[in-house]
Amino acid sequence: MPAIATSSIRGFTGSCSIPRGSKNTKRKLRTCLDEENRQYGSLIENTITQLESLNVLSRLQNRSEFGADEEEQLFNVAIQLLITWINRILFLKLLEAQLYKYHREDERFGFLSFEEIEEYNGLNKLFFQVLAVSYEDRSERIN
Numbered sequence: 575m576p577a578i579a580t581s582s583i584r585g586f587t588g589s590c591s592i593p594r595g596s597k598n599t600k601r602k603l604r605t606c607l608d609e610e611n612r613q614y615g616s617l618i619e620n621t622i623t624q625l626e627s628l629n630v631l632s633r634l635q636n637r638s639e640f641g642a643d644e645e646e647q648l649f650n651v652a653i654q655l656l657i658t659w660i661n662r663i664l665f666l667k668l669l670e671a672q673l674y675k676y677h678r679e680d681e682r683f684g685f686l687s688f689e690e691i692e693e694y695n696g697l698n699k700l701f702f703q704v705l706a707v708s709y710e711d712r713s714e715r716i717n
Contacts, residue, residue, distance in 0.1 A: 621652040662701065 612619055625648055631637055640647040666686055673683040684690070691697050703716050 617656055618649070618652055621656055622648045625652060625655075659701070662705075663697075 614620075625631065630651065631640075631644065631647055634640070634647075634651070637647060640650040663686075670684060670686050674680070677683050691700065699716075703713065707716075
């Protein structure tokens, strides 16, 4: 990862580590809070739970690049996924706002509304079955 991106990520994660369910350690690594202090409703904990249930670490070719032990690897993979998802959501919200404005505040262009995406599965479908797949390769159900 480029130095600029790494320092930006460090600054970002450092500023919001406690609400997210993690903390700084003396070595300046981000780690999950100990068992009694974890915030199980946080994005990071929910992502780690999903990674564990899907056994994602066993399928990583470069697993050791994410940390020395399984807990550190889960945390680092989860952080990278969360940053990617948040960036995608922000981009889509900006696109939605531009479409809405361009089309003179026509409500039909609000595609990230609660009416369109009612729960997590809808957002998951948007990312992995629509945006991650070219139009020609999408399932007929999606198009």
